[in-house]
Amino acid sequence: MPFGARLAAAMDAHGPLCVGIDPHASLLEAWGLPDSPAGLREFSSRVLEAVGGRVAAVKPQAAFFERHGSGGLAVLEEVVAAARETGTLSIVDAKRGDIGSTMGAYAEAFLRDGSPLAGDALTVSPFLGFGSLAPAVELATATGRGLFVLCLTSNPEGASVQHARRGAGAGTTTVAASIAASAGELNAGAEPFGSVGLVVGATIGAAAQGTGTDLVGVNGPLLAPGVGAQGAGPDELRAVFGDARRTVLASSSRGVLRAGPDLGALRAAALKAAGEAARALRG
Template identity: 60%
Template sequence: MTLEPFGTRLRRAMDERGPLCVGIDPHASLLADWGLSDDIVGLERFTHTVVEALADRVAVLKPQSAFFERFGSRGIAVLERAVADAREAGALVLMDAKRGDIGSTMAAYAATYLDPASPLFSDAVTVSPYLGYGSLRPALDLARESGTGVFVLALTSNPEGAEVQHAVRAGGASVAATMLDHLRAENAGAAPMGSYGAVVGATLGDSLAAAGADLAINGPLLAPGIGAQGATAADLPKVFGAAVRDVVPNVSRGVLRHGPDVAALRESAGRFADEVRAAVESGGPTAG
């Protein structure tokens, strides 16, 4: 069965469930806070609880692969199960893997996350363009074929990112602005929106202008940084302007710290979702 394009599926999920993305980030400290052991049993219980609590209500769940990889093959098995269960319950799964390599190796990363035959098949994956946007081509092409999406790091939420992302190229455009230009070209003509997203931190405030960033890429903008990193939903209209209706805000620890109680996780995600909805309505005159 061929999937509809990711951008179409994501827009529908955002309309039906609201745009919130919740991260599945099983930090060792969170496992401890939840009264779980820092081992495969704790990892499995944590992950299963988050999926059970949220996969039937949030638009996107974003497992952070590193927290599973640190447990080796058994951690990956937990991740595989989480992806399948979350998708089954109706959430889109964005695999946060931040992969990037030369094209021929990128093809293997693409196959891992975006080929429907793979055990880790996800609706979308995060990638790093530090080897050059063109090195991402195998992932961009496979996404088009399989109805999946790719989120390219453009302006990350951490303060260190500016060193690379604000760097100015020979023609005068910043590295970040160049990535956004590539994505705009990739998404041209797609409706209701394209499947190629940019990662733009919700924490960035005025520094977006410093990077000369035009966020109108006709694709989704993953905005991490709400909650533990200090940004709030109310910041979204200020940071994203008219592009706010294309923003998929991510919260990880801000929600996860309310576990292991399922009702408390749901209540927290619901609160963030309400705040995001209010912020998008206040800031997006073209919101539909």
């Protein structure tokens, strides 16, 4: 079954929430864990024990594992495998983007059947040209995995690229609108939606409208970081996503993780966030 269909079913079953697994140093310290591969392993294990099988997806942030070298990468492999065992979709947040054979190698690492780093989906960067993602698109399609393409992010620096206009005259469009249109072409005709989604920050305000980005036309999942601790609540989600909000997968990291290390508190925080996201996006 394609990733888009599997994600839609998971969102219907558990609510439109993705829980980030972000073992950065301050959280490890707050949980009383060492900033080491052993600390990463314990942290990730507790998160998965609390939310596995209870939320639509989890999203390990690769950078927090990579900074520990081979030991951290080994833990990331374990996280991907453990999520699969719980029946929870995993989105590896690695934001890979390159050209030619290098992009092909990234695709092999994160999207190939049998690769220990291959979750159910991968975040990718299109800012070397959307066409540079072709190796990832082709392999994800062949293996039933998904992609989340950076489009409209909440960092202030992103607007200088994402809001930039290209073309001339009546054909002028923004970079973000072009990315969304390219994703929509790949998802055309897919039901309930396609497997090539976008990353659209939940705190971007009116940026989608201002850049002419057709989020409904994407016909794919919209991964929305920034829910909870970063300030996006029901009103912000409705304002940002409008008629596209039923395809939104809200992502919460610190908003859930700061409830740890107690398993019950983590689980309660995740279920509360899932319920709030469902009311905001599907009400």
